[in-house]
Amino acid sequence: MTINKVTTHISPNEQLIFERSQKGRIGYRLPALDVDEAELNIPNEFLRDDDLEGMPEVSEVDVIRHFVRISTWNYSIDLGMYPLGSCTMKYNSRLNEKVARIAGFANLHPLTEEQDAQGALQVIYELQQHLAEITGLRGISLQPAAGAHGEMTGIMIIRAFLDARDGAAASHRRTMLIPDSAHGTNPASAHLSGFSVKTIRSTAEGLTDLDHLRELCAHGEVAGLMLTNPNTLGLFERNIKQICEIVHEAGGLVYMDGANMNALVGVARPGDMGVDVIHLNLHKTFSTPHGGGGPGSGPCCCTKEFEPYLPVPRVVKSSDSTYGLDYDQPKSIGRVKAFLGNYGMMLRALSYTLTHGNDGLREATEAAVLNARYVAAGLIDDYDKPFAGAPMHEVVFTDKRQTRKGVHTLDIAKRLIDYGFHPMTIYFPLIVQGAMLIEPTESVGRQELDQFIGAMKLIAVEAVENPELVLNAPHDTRVGRLDEAAAARKPILRWKER
Amino acid sequence: MEMLEAMGLGSAEELFDSIPEDLRLKRPLNTPAALSEIELLDRFEQMGARNAGARRISFMGGGAYAHYIPTIVDHILSRSEFFTAYTPYQPEISQGTLQVIFEFQTLVCQLTGMEVANASMYDGSTALAEAVLMAERVTKRSKVVASTATHPQYLEVVRTYVQHAGIHLETVEFDEKTGQSWQALAAAIDDQTAALVVQSPNFFGCIEDVAALADAAHSKGALLVVGITEAMSLGLLKSPGACGADIVVAEGQSFGVPLSFGGPYVGLFATREKYARQIPGRLVGETYDKKGRRGFVLTLATREQHIRREKATSNICTNEGLIALAATVYLETMGRRGIQETAHQCAQKAAYAARAIAKLSGYSLPFTAPYFNEFLVRGPGRAVDLLARLGKEKGIDGGIALSRFMSDRPNEFLVCVTETNSREQIDALVDGLRAL
Numbered sequence: 001m002t003i004n005k006v007t008t009h010i011s012p013n014e015q016l017i018f019e020r021s022q023k024g025r026i027g028y029r030l031p032a033l034d035v036d037e038a039e040l041n042i043p044n045e046f047l048r049d050d051d052l053e054g055m056p057e058v059s060e061v062d063v064i065r066h067f068v069r070i071s072t073w074n075y076s077i078d079l080g081m082y083p084l085g086s087c088t089m090k091y092n093s094r095l096n097e098k099v100a101r102i103a104g105f106a107n108l109h110p111l112t113e114e115q116d117a118q119g120a121l122q123v124i125y126e127l128q129q130h131l132a133e134i135t136g137l138r139g140i141s142l143q144p145a146a147g148a149h150g151e152m153t154g155i156m157i158i159r160a161f162l163d164a165r166d167g168a169a170a171s172h173r174r175t176m177l178i179p180d181s182a183h184g185t186n187p188a189s190a191h192l193s194g195f196s197v198k199t200i201r202s203t204a205e206g207l208t209d210l211d212h213l214r215e216l217c218a219h220g221e222v223a224g225l226m227l228t229n230p231n232t233l234g235l236f237e238r239n240i241k242q243i244c245e246i247v248h249e250a251g252g253l254v255y256m257d258g259a260n261m262n263a264l265v266g267v268a269r270p271g272d273m274g275v276d277v278i279h280l281n282l283h284k285t286f287s288t289p290h291g292g293g294g295p296g297s298g299p300c301c302c303t304k305e306f307e308p309y310l311p312v313p314r315v316v317k318s319s320d321s322t323y324g325l326d327y328d329q330p331k332s333i334g335r336v337k338a339f340l341g342n343y344g345m346m347l348r349a350l351s352y353t354l355t356h357g358n359d360g361l362r363e364a365t366e367a368a369v370l371n372a373r374y375v376a377a378g379l380i381d382d383y384d385k386p387f388a389g390a391p392m393h394e395v396v397f398t399d400k401r402q403t404r405k406g407v408h409t410l411d412i413a414k415r416l417i418d419y420g421f422h423p424m425t426i427y428f429p430l431i432v433q434g435a436m437l438i439e440p441t442e443s444v445g446r447q448e449l450d451q452f453i454g455a456m457k458l459i460a461v462e463a464v465e466n467p468e469l470v471l472n473a474p475h476d477t478r479v480g481r482l483d484e485a486a487a488a489r490k491p492i493l494r495w496k497e498r
Numbered sequence: 499m500e501m502l503e504a505m506g507l508g509s510a511e512e513l514f515d516s517i518p519e520d521l522r523l524k525r526p527l528n529t530p531a532a533l534s535e536i537e538l539l540d541r542f543e544q545m546g547a548r549n550a551g552a553r554r555i556s557f558m559g560g561g562a563y564a565h566y567i568p569t570i571v572d573h574i575l576s577r578s579e580f581f582t583a584y585t586p587y588q589p590e591i592s593q594g595t596l597q598v599i600f601e602f603q604t605l606v607c608q609l610t611g612m613e614v615a616n617a618s619m620y621d622g623s624t625a626l627a628e629a630v631l632m633a634e635r636v637t638k639r640s641k642v643v644a645s646t647a648t649h650p651q652y653l654e655v656v657r658t659y660v661q662h663a664g665i666h667l668e669t670v671e672f673d674e675k676t677g678q679s680w681q682a683l684a685a686a687i688d689d690q691t692a693a694l695v696v697q698s699p700n701f702f703g704c705i706e707d708v709a710a711l712a713d714a715a716h717s718k719g720a721l722l723v724v725g726i727t728e729a730m731s732l733g734l735l736k737s738p739g740a741c742g743a744d745i746v747v748a749e750g751q752s753f754g755v756p757l758s759f760g761g762p763y764v765g766l767f768a769t770r771e772k773y774a775r776q777i778p779g780r781l782v783g784e785t786y787d788k789k790g791r792r793g794f795v796l797t798l799a800t801r802e803q804h805i806r807r808e809k810a811t812s813n814i815c816t817n818e819g820l821i822a823l824a825a826t827v828y829l830e831t832m833g834r835r836g837i838q839e840t841a842h843q844c845a846q847k848a849a850y851a852a853r854a855i856a857k858l859s860g861y862s863l864p865f866t867a868p869y870f871n872e873f874l875v876r877g878p879g880r881a882v883d884l885l886a887r888l889g890k891e892k893g894i895d896g897g898i899a900l901s902r903f904m905s906d907r908p909n910e911f912l913v914c915v916t917e918t919n920s921r922e923q924i925d926a927l928v929d930g931l932r933a934l
Contacts, residue, residue, distance in 0.1 A: 035847050052608065052609075055605070068577070070593065087584060107552040109757050111902075113889075115550075116550040183804070266523065266527050292581070293584070295762030347542070358526050360532050417588070477591060482786065483786055488798055491781070493781055
């Protein structure tokens with residue numbers, strides 16, 4: 001007997017909520033209006049006259065079923081390994097979620113006077129202290145809402161510092177050096193701060209090319225360098241001290257993108273390497289949930305010299321142990337976000353550092369690097385590993401051996417889905433053709449790593465023996481590969497009544 | 499240890515051989531030792547208890563609003579499938595997130611009356627800054643005019659964003675009598691103006707004449723950027739799109755997002771179809787697979803930093819996915835009628851409170867313009883002191899002292915009323931103010 005898959009199953013066929021809407025349905029109830037109704041002083045021409053036509057009219061159970069059904073079309077960390085390189089998809093503790101929902105924080109208005117928000121400010125202050133210790137950098141602002149936002153903040157700090165230091169001469173110092181392996185946010189953030197970008201080559205080893213760096217620094221216009229360390233190839237820039245010296249000697253400053261801090265916590269500190277400013281990603285290293293693409297949190301951290309330029313207000317502790325907001329920072333670059341940042345993420349991150357403890361933070365780093373090393377060793381016979389160096393928390397492979405049969409990185413990624421894994425980061429960094437960047441994080445055990453390695457090995461075999469199988473993957477998802485070119489050619493960005 | 503041995507390593511320290519010896523931390527981190535769940539919750543409960551503001555009856559608005567949140571909102575966004583997923587870069591296994599964003603974009607368009615919306619921004623303030631940058635890109639002009647009736651923190655953020663972007667931000671004063679600024683904005687426009695920026699309802703709660711501003715902006719080839727901090731007003735007030743706005747940004751916190759001391763919130767960003775390729779941030783679009791099944795993908799990525807690098811429309815990478823989900827669940831649960839009723843209740847209750855406060859001796863409402871659910875009150879003494887006493891003696895946060903933002907207005911404070919404030923609470927506020 002064969003059982004055919006029914007194609008009319010309600011769950012995979014869930015529509016858009018607008019297509020479910022039926023006139024007159026409601027899913028809410030408010031208390032009856034308890035004040036005397038009166039004519040409002042709002043003139044008619046200021047009032048809405050479209051009766052919110054088109055907005056959904058559904059019941060509560062409609063809404064629940066709608067979202068539960070479409071939720072099953074998502075892959076998630078809680079389902080399995082999510083080895084996206086440079087994204088650090090680690091487990092998101094439920095305890096952190098509980099902390100963020102404590103009424104004393106969740107119901108607190110952001111403009112509450114300082115004396116009535118002492119506990120909330122204490123959380124910020126303590127997290128600042130922990131991050132200062134972890135990074136070796138004492139100036140911390142938790143205001144930026146995401147990694148790229150922290151990056152923008154950091155680069156604006158560098159700009160303000162140079163303008164103050166060099167005066168009018170600073171206008172000749174507007175070149176930001178960025179390695180060719182860097183994330184696209186780096187040049188975009190530099191541009192927003194008025195810098196033009198020059199690209200530094202990587203060596204055959206996958207590290208910053210010191211000779212090229214010296215050559216670029218010799219021009220005398222260098223404002224600074226933006227460096228990710230470990231870099232996006234998963235390699236520690238072992239010449240980091242020398243790199244910082246070269247840039248500093250040329251009058252520039254060093255910004256470190258902290259996207260890959262999960263390889264360093266408790267083991268090495270950017271502040272000890274000579275860098276001036278960095279950002280962290282609380283949603284990566286400190287396990288706040290990625291939430292399907294945000295909210296993030298991108299603290300900016302800097303040395304004492306740069307502290308006066310951090311965004312206002314600063315959260316400070318006074319001698320009588322009360323916490324407060326300090327707006328009196330005349331050199332500050334200004335405010336980068338309303339209120340104090342993505343506060344809910346700060347609660348979760350503090351909960352993370354406190355539940356791990358100092359030894360646990362280091363152990364997590366060890367496990368993350370160990371797991372990446374294990375994957376590197378497990379796949380070396382089947383996939384091309386373009387850089388010989390021992391990887392830190394992530395490792396890059398390529399599709400070089402598979403392309404002979406027409407199988408590319410994208411196909412390997414899609415085939416991994418059939419094996420129950422989320423694909424790795426693909427085609428990044430841009431300098432590696434057919435890159436597959438794998439970051440297992442500390443949140444996977446040996447058994448699951450072996451399953452992942454096993455799946456990758458099987459795909460390598462399939463790529464030779466049955467390439468069609470790989471080229472047409474995934475085979476078991478709700479939709480197959482989607483026509484992205486068509487989506488961009490004639491964009492449909494919203495539902496409309498047909 | 500077994501895994502270390504399998505790779506021929508003798509100790510965990512050897513994992514870090516590629517880090518030069520002198521750069522390695524030779525001591526344990528100086529952060530606290532690990533806490534158990536019981537200890538941790540106890541600690542945070544204690545810190546939470548030190549936030550007196552979270553326990554009071556509150557009439558605070560000023561960019562963050564206490565609205566009713568249906569129970570199912572938190573239930574749905576706590577599902578693993580949503581909150582432990584990443585950005586939907588692999589559409590075949592991210593259709594849940596992608597469909598949510600597509601619905602979110604649609605809802606934002608419906609509410610704002612605009613044609614396209616993005617997948618969300620960090621918050622209202624950064625969305626406003628991005629709108630200003632976009633106006634410069636679209637018009638290739640460098641002057642932007644905003645009014646001092648814009649949320650002061652939003653203006654600060656815009657100032658930070660534009661300081662190196664070759665944009666000249668000019669501010670005009672609001673009218674002392676009406677509390678509005680649209681006349682001053684319209685008067686400040688010239689041929690070099692990229693955009694007029696208006697917040698409506700503005701920081702004082704006053705509704706601006708958005709349609710008149712749209713005409714003024716368009717007559718000089720400039721764009722009209724409308725910012726909204728209280729998105730619930732869209733349930734009652736004419737949409738900016740219907741008034742002729744070119745870019746509409748809003749703080750979406752009013753839609754199902756807890757106050758949470760200022761974040762995470764969600765920025766709404768909408769514009770006209772002709773500017774779709776100038777939008778910052780992520781966009782989700784509809785498409786089909788080979789079998790003709792409808793699906794959704796991230797689209798128009800060539801605007802974005804991972805492809806365009808320094809030429810991108812913005813450096814923004816992430817959106818506020820989970821909070822956009824909260825707003826989507828909220829808007830769909832409340833639905834067409836719930837949003838209307840909530841907005842109606844806010845306006846009625848605010849009007850009730852305003853009438854009662856205006857009758858108190860020593861108190862007055864300094865501005866004449868129509869308002870939605872927030873209004874300015876002038877009191878008999880320093881507002882900071884009055885509000886502090888009200889909080890301490892009656893357990894009521896009566897509003898926001900304007901002097902925290904404008905030192906030349908010591909006696910005024912903003913009062914905000916939502917559907918969560920009962921008549922009993924409003925009466926208690928009025929009685930409390932009378933007794934001061």
